[in-house]
Amino acid sequence: MTKSMKNDSNFIEGRRSFLKGTAYSVAGATLATGVFKTVATTEIQAESKFTPTPKTLAFYPPLEEWDSFTELDGNDWKRGGTSRNGVQSEENPDGIKATEYMLVPTSCSNCEASCGLTAWVDLSTYKAGGQLAVRKYMGNPLHSGSRGRNCAKGYAAQSQMYDPDRIPFPLMRAPGSKRGEGKWVRTTWDEAMAKIGKKMHDTLKVGDEISKKSIMYHVGRPNENGFGHRVPHSMGLDGYDSHTNICSAGARQGTIQWSNDDRNSPDWANAKLIFLQSSHAADAGHYFQQAAGRIAEARKKGAKLVVMDPRLSNSAGMADLWVPCWPGTETALYLYLANRILNEKGINGEDLVNHNFVKNWVNWDHLMKDREYLQVLVDKEYIKAVPAGDSYEDFITMISEMYSPYTLDFVAEECRIEKRIVEKLYDMFIDAGARVATYIWRAGPIGHKGGWMIARAGFLPFVLRGAMAGDKGGVGLHHWHVISVNGKGDAATQNGARPPKVDVWNEIAWPPEYPLSSYEMSHIMPHLLLDDEWRNKWNSKGLKVPEKLAVWIPRMYNPVWINPDGFRWIECLKREDKIEMSFNLSPTWSETNWYCDFILPVGLAGERHDQHSEATEPKRWLSFRNPALRVALEKMGWKPKDPTRATLEAHIKAGLGEVWEEVEFWANIMVHHVDPDGSLGVRKYWASKEDPTRAVTIPEWYQAAFDKLPNLKKAAKAAYPDSQYPNYEMMRDRGTWLEEDNIFKPQERPLKKVGTKYISHGHEYAEENVRKDEFGVIMATDAHGKEKAIGVEVDGELVQGFHTLTKKLDFYCEWFKDWKWPEYAIPIYPTTKEGRVKMTHVVTQVHHDFMKTDNDFALNTVFRLPYNIHTRSVNSKHLMEISQNHNPVWIYTKDAEKLNIKRGDAVKVTIQDTVCGLESGYFIAMAVPTEATMPGVLACSHHAGRWKLKNAVDIPGFEHKLGILGLGAPLYEMTMDGKIGTLKPTQSIIDGLNSRKESWQFKEYNKDLDNIWWDGLSGSWQNAVAASHPDPIAGHHAWHQKVSMELAGKDDVIGDIYVNYENNMKIYQAWRDDLTRPLDETDTLRRPQHIKRPAVPLSDKAYAVKITG
Amino acid sequence: MEQMKKDIENRIAIYALISRLMLVEVDVAFLEQIESDPDLLELFPNYMHWDKRKTLSKELLIEEHYNVDFTNLFLMHLVPYESFYTRDDQMIESGGDNPVLELYNELDFRVELDKARVVSADHIGVELEFMYMLCMALQKALEAEDKDGICELLQVQRAFLKEHLLEWTPLFLINAKRESRTPLYHDGAELSLEFLLSDFEYITAQLDSHCQTQAVEN
Incomplete structure (x- = not known):
């Protein structure tokens, strides 16, 4: 033994003799695990074509084999593969089981990213007389955006498909019962279409202005590009509500002001600095899986990652720099960067401003010519004097002075960040040159009053450095990188062309207080409908505001649960005088469904048609969502009785249930029920050009829609020369298309x-x-x-x-x-306490000015849980298992110590408004003290806390009870009296599911439900406690809350909520009345015509307004 | 030969012991077996004198200490698979192209991965148990006094150690010892490497002594 071997740092500290003269008393056989099966005797069987282990992880069946690809059974690879056992057959029953699959391409629908999927349809079982089923979902390697990869949500599409509580057929509120009573009867699509269609027909037939505002299509995450817009448009309605205002309206507003584009679109893969504001993009949000992969690639090439977030998210945890910034003060930090870029030099003495870009591509000349406005800047004390000249150099000098107050001292105080972090951030930002990529979307811009200014200011340093040029590694714009043709199948219809512009303006979606909102004010829909005073005020000023909706149509949307002030939503939905009829096109149970008249089950990712495209990289790609079972049946020779209803028929035939899809549904209801004789002028937009007696079919529609894409059209014609619908067939078979690559600097x-x-x-x-x-x-x-x-x-x-x-x-x-906001027409932020009062519109409602005691906190609510971001994923057992349904309240350790709060304690979180001072109520949740949230800032995602009021319902004629949200929501008891609402948990998920095993559908697939272990009782429905906070400009709900926190009382349990929703109405009204600058007598337009007003194109007549009185 | 017959019992016991330790979480029965034999217990010197072992129940030790350590060492932070160390791309080869699996197949051994609860047959615990199986076979050959069989098995054992276990486990075991948080796994990691090195020397010596006609490759 050498000397060094004796050193403690070496592994072997001494040599022992293991083979002693005496045997150990314990026999080896009793110790060994015994994982070897003894000697195999099976002879090697005949050659097979299988590859038990592909040579590379990227292996995927080649496209030409997708219609029939045989794969070894998942369990059998452990047995040594076919080389030992051969393939199972009558002669070789012990061989390896091989399953013939058809791979039907589709795309995920569990977030917005639209990653490519393939549904593996089991043909072997079907051909042997069994059920046609999808056995698994894998990636689609042809997909340019996702490149064959998926996150957990993609693979979970299967467990959603065979959800034990899947809604198997259309449901109708039982005659004689009230909304919310939970009494349901089975209906058919035809019966539902007849009833709904008649109501829509009767409404449209009136033909006056009010009737054109009385049907509202309310869309959650659309996951398609433009079809939903066409639904109200084709009826001549201004009747579309989106969910942007609870999601992204602030970021959109800031981006619109810079670029008149909806959002930015970074080139992650080529960036040198990835600058994330929040965990969005890399953890959970737009466009998580695709963005995360490209961010990882950039980092592999040496890019740095900065994450600005008050919470140490997964992304922040692996970042090169975590910048915990007091929520809502990010604007100050961005303007600090601008200040240094403008006022400092680089290490070689060079200017840090990219003058070539700024001089050519920023509208400084318009500003310098507007001397009157420059005087406004002086009056507001942003600058000392109007510059003498109007040159570019004068502009740079002026803004260098304007941003000089955003110093290190100021930003450290305002944002509550350590100075060293701020300086490090600046260094990293400068080092990356123009190759800085960001995606400003949720987090700050949606969390706060004035959140849009965070986006507006956020882009300023990027502009100054030339990173907004849409070049490699920088930031481009959304519309450059996206394809929207899903609503453009007009050429396949009897009319052959797009419907004309609509002549009315719907104040329920676009109220006059919010002329610049981005976009529809859907989160206050019930407040508007229930506020007689508000309606009367505007009607007295010459508007025609509807007092009710004839038909309200949520589509895969669950506003009762996800929107703020849920009890107000329930109150409104229960009012049959305010919403005369409602139906939800919904693949799963939801809290909103409970208060609707019909629940019409539409398909999930592999059960529907959509064209879907997203700007995830500097390319234009699209996904084509396919109903896998229908495609498989048709390819095997099956023909539907009615080709306009093929998806519905296929799902019934395959035993999935009476599950349909929107494209076929809307075409059929319009042609046969809404306007059966064409007298309303609607039918022609949905009847087939080939055969006007029926609705347009899927192949017809998509043949026409994809004709809008020249490269796709050309390739399809070449690949399917003899087909009548080559565009459709190519997309059916491939599921994705890359129309244009390498899109950089299109402005040039x-x-x-x-x-x-x-x-x-x-x-x-x-x-x-x-x-x-x-x-x-x-x-x-x-x-x-x-x-x-x-x-x-x-x-x-x-x-x-x-x-x-x-x-x-x-x-x-x-x-x-x-449009009345001159003080904010440039990126700006107050630098003093007095300034923050004066400029309240751009100061967060959770600013630390409002935190007076140790028990006052800012509650950060806007972060997504990566596995559970949309309401429809709650019944995936796989996603629920990995999420554990946990959603505790994060609290900084020292704050917790002060309040004597320990891990696991039930805490009461009380919400108080800072605009009017009223309290909203409280929720009880579980506390987790942690260093991973900054002092004074609590974190609790608003994406959890599902509930149901019945465990299961009896449906007359159905073989067993129909379970409700069994895997994802505990049972609660609710009270509400018009003023106060409460919710209290009464049964856990486990107990609920186990009490009704007979109700589990798809039993073979759900055998493992016996093993569920999560009780779901650690989250609370905090959304209901939150009042609506409409931002006065962007219109978004400012999600964050000022709260106080204390240990829960002995009678409080986690999951309890108590809401004063009468106060919440007053809070909403305070935000509206104290902060907005509504239309007045001076206005002639409802909104600037050049900025986007999505969904329904409007005529000049609709835009025109005259406010009187 | 007679000495080899005595030695083989202990080689079997130690391979069984360390393969078990590395493959799945310990249980009360396993710990009691170790502790029931002072000679075995001596192989774990720090564990033997560890206070907590005497003051806490085995159930508690397993739940709060050993399982945590096992998870850290074998499931989460270290990678106990040969292909991770030997492939250029550091991917775990879980299927038929794994050379270790091919070797098992050639010798008509089959791993029940579901029982082992590992993703690939080149897990350290499985490879160690394979050595245990080879020792069991050697024991039979010794009992039958099948000299050719004995020498062939010694050759196979030596080759498997040289080409597989000793190619990669030293790195893993050194890390495992340093990362371990309990004396059980600390001592277990040290014991394993020390034994493997010593066993390689032992087999080489036996081949030199008893199997002169068959060339021993160095």
Whole structure:
């Protein structure tokens, strides 16, 4: 033994003799685990084509084998594969089981990202006389965005499909019962369509302005591009409500002000710095799995990761720098970066501002020309004096002065961040040059009053560094990278063209207090419907505000649970005088369904058709969602009785249930029930051009829709030369398409000119109708005499430019000034306490100014739980198992010590509004003291806390009880009296499920339900306690809350909530009345016409307004 | 030969012991077996003198200490699979292309992975149990005084140690010892490596002494 061997740091400290003269008294056989089966005797069987272990992890069956691919059984690989045992057959019963599958491509629908999936349909079992079923969902390797990869939610599509409590057929509220009583009867799609269609017909037939505002299609996460918009549009209605205002309206607003685009679109993979504001993108949100993969690739190439978040999220935990910033103060930090970029030099003495980009692509010239507005900046004390000149250099000098107050000292105090972190952030930001990628979406911009300014200010340092040029490794814009043709199958319809613009403006979706909202104010729909005073006020001023809805149609949406002020929603939905009929197109049970008249079960990821595209990278790709069982049946020769209802028929035949899809449903109800004789002018938009007696079919619709994509069309024609519907067939077989790759800096593309005509967005403009204004903007006059910007001159070239009126990025948002908000028409934030009072519209409702005692906290609610982000995923046993349904309240350890709160304690969290001072009530939750949230800031995601009021319901004629949300929601008892609402848990998930085993559907698949172990009683329905906080400008619900926290009382249990929803109505009204700047007599338009108003295109008549009195 | 017959019992016992320790979580019966034999217990010197072993119940020790350590060492933070160390891409080869699996197949051994609760047959616990199986076979050969069989089995054992276990387990076991948080796994990791090295020398010596006609590759 050498000397070094004796050193303690070496492994072997001494040598012992193991083979002693005497044997150990314990026999080896009693110790050994015994994992070897003794000697195998089976002879090697015949050659087979299987590859037990692919050579690479990326192995996937080649496309040409997707219609029939045989794979070894999952259990049998442990037995040594076919080389030892051969393939199972009559002659070789002990062989390895092999299953023939058809791989039907589709795409995930469990978040917005639309990752490609393949549904593995088991043909072997079906051909042997068994049920046609999907055995698993895998990735689709052809998908450009997801590249064959999925997160847990993608693979969970199967457990959702065979959910034990799946709604097996359309349900109707039992005649004579009231909404919310929970009495249901089975109905048919035909009966439901007849009843609903008649109500819609009768409503539309009235034909007046009110009738065109009386049907509302309320869409949760759409996961398709434009079909849902067409539903109200084709009926001539302004009747679309989206969920953007509880999700992303703040970020959209900030982005619209800069670029008139809906959102930004980063190039993660080529960035040098990944700058995440929150855990979104890499943990759970837009577009998690695809973004995370590309972020990982960038990091592999050396990119750094910064995560700004008050919570140490998974992303922050693995970041190079965690920047815990007091929620809502992020604006200050961004303006600090701007200050240093403007006022400091690089290590070689160079300017840090990318002048080439800023000078060419920022609308500084418009600002410097507007001397009147420059005086406003002086009056507001943003700058000391109006600059003498109006040059670019004057602009830079002016904003260098304007942002100089955002110092290190200020930002450390305002954001409550250590200075060293702030400085490190700045260094990393500068080091990355223009290759900084970000995705500003949820978190700050949706959490706060003025959250939109966080996005607005957030982009400023990116602009100054040239990172907003849409170049490699930087930030581009959404509409460059997305495809929207799902609603564009018009050519397949009898009418052959798009419906005309709609002439009415619906105040229930777009109330006059929020002319700039982004977008519909759907989270206050019940408040608006129930507020007679508000309606009367506006009607007296000349508007025609509907007092009720004839039909309310949530579509895969659960606003009762996910929106704030849930009791107000319930109150409204129960009122049959306010919502005369309601039906939810919903694949799963939900809290909202409970208060509807019909629940119509529509398909999940592999059970429906959608064209879906998202801007996840600098490309334009699309997913085509397929109903796997239908496609498999059709490919095996099955034909539906009615080709317009093939998806429904296929699902019934395959034993999935009477599960349908929206495309076929809407076409059928419109043609046969809403407008059966065509007298309303609606039928022609849904009847088939090929055979106007029936609805349009799926192949017809998608053939026409995909015709809008020239590259797809060309490839399909080449691949399916003899097909009548080549576009449809190619997408059915591949499930995805990449229309355009490498989309960088499209604003620099030359303005198209053919001969003497300019071409922009499909419109032609004769040369004589085109002029260049003083800023180089190319203005064209259209056939209606309207002038619009179609391009801009940059460096002597005519280029397409950005989507703004100035065709550049709007540092100065002139239209915002004109729409009553001059003090915020540039990125700005108050630097003093007095300033924060004066500029309250851009200061969070949870600012630390409001925290007066040790027991006052900001509650951070806006972070997603990666496995459970949408309401429909709650009944996936796989997702529920990994989520454990836990949603505790995170509290900083020292804060917990002060309040004597320990891990696992039940705590009472009481919400108090900071605009009007009223209390909303409280929820009881489990506390977890942790270093992973910053001092003074609690964290509890609003994505948990599901509930149900009955464990199961009796459906007359159904063989057993129909279970409700068995895997994901405990049973609760509810009280509500119009003012106070409460919820108290009464039964755990385990007890609920075990008490009704006979009700489990798809029993073979759900044998393991005996093993569930989660009780689901650690989250609370905090959304109900929260009052609606409509931001006065973006209109988003400002999610974060000022709360106090204390140990729960002895009678309180986790899951309890107590809500004063009478107060909540007053809180909403305070936010509306104290903060907004509504339309008034000076206004002639409802909203600026150039910014997006999604869904239903409106005429000038609809935009026109005259406020009187 | 006679000495080899005596030795084989202990080789069997130690391979059984360490393979069991590395493969699945310990249970009360296993711990009692170790403690019932002072010679075995001596192989775990720190464990033998550990206070908590004397003051806490075995159930509590398992639940709050040993299982935590096992999870850390074998499931979460270290990778106890050969292919992770030997493949360039550091992927665990869980299927038919795994050379260890091929070897088992050639020798007509089959691993029941579901029983072992591991994802691949080249798990340290499985490889150690394979050595245990080879020792059992050697014991039979010794009883039958089948000299060719004895030498062949010694050759196989030596080759398996040289080409597989000793190729990668030292790195794993050194890490496991350093990462361990209980004397049981600390001592177990040390014991395993020490024994493997010593056993390799032992087998080589036996081959030199008894199987001269068969060349021993170094």
